[in-house]
C-alpha cells in the first residue's frame with residue numbers, strides 16, 4: 122500500500138487566462154482564487170484545477186508545445202504515509218521539495234508530479250440510481266434532469282507517452298499503482314489505490330503521436346448529470362470532441378469536450394469500482410468497439426436536444 126488517495130491538483134499552462142477560466146467555470150468548478158497570474162478552480166471534493174500563463178516562469182517545464190498540463194499533484198492519506206512514500210521512492214528518483222512543502226519528481230514523460238497530504242473531502246452529494254428489472258432503487262421518485270453539472274473530483278488523467286515500458290516501471294513498480302487493464306504495447310489503465318474506481322491514470326502510446334496530454338476527467342454524481350451537464354456546456358458554445366457515449370472498458374457514460382488548456386476534458390459517471398479481487402484484462406485490443414460501445418460525434422444541441430448537425 123502506497124497511501125495514495127487520488128488526484129489533488131492539475132496545473133495547466135494556458136495562452137488565454139480569462140477564456141480558460143470561463144471554460145472551467147462553465148464546466149461547473151468554483152473559482153476560489155482569481156488573480157492576474159493564477160486562477161484556482163475547485164470541484165465539490167476540493168480537488169483543484171490551477172491555471173497559469175504558458176510563459177509563467179513558475180510553471181514546471183512543458184512536455185509539449187502550446188497550452189498543456191504542466192503538473193499533476195497526487196494525494197496521500199496522511200503525513201506519516203507521505204513521509205514513508207517519499208522515503209521509499211527517493212532512493213530511485215530525485216525528489217525536490219518546493220517552497221509550498223510539496224515533494225516533486227519528474228516522470229518518464231518529463232512531467233512534474235508531486236505528492237501532498239490530501240485536502241480533498243467527501244462531498245455531501247447524492248446521485249440517483251437507475252431502476253433495473255430486478256433491483257428497484259427509485260420508488261415514487263422520477264430520475265432528475267440537471268440544468269448543469271457540478272463535478273465531484275478529478276478522477277483521472279490520460280497522457281500520450283513515447284516510452285510505455287519506462288512508465289510502467291515508474292508508476293507500477295516504483296510508485297505502486299495497480300494495473301487495471303492493458304492494451305499490450307499500446308497502453309495501460311492503472312489506479313493509485315487498490316480499491317477504487319477503474320483508473321486514475323491511463324497512459325497511451327500511439328504511433329506517430331508525441332507525448333502530451335490526452336484528457337483530464339471529472340466524476341459526476343450519476344449518468345443523468347453527464348447528459349444535463351454536457352447539454353449545458355454545449356450551450357455555452359464549447360465544442361464536443363465525442364459524446365455522449367459509453368466506454369465498455371470501465372462501463373462509464375462519457376462526454377468529451379475540447380479544452381483551451383490542451384487536450385480534452387471529460388464528464389463521466391457510473392464507472393466500474395474495483396477491489397483487490399479484480400483480475401486485470403491484459404490482452405485488450407485497441408479497437409473502436411473497445412473504445413466506445415456507442416458515441417455521438419459533435420455532441421447534442423441545447424436548443425434542439427438532438428444531435429448537433431453542422
Ligand SMILES: [Fe+2]
Pocket residue numbers: 277279336338387
Ligand atoms: Fe477518460
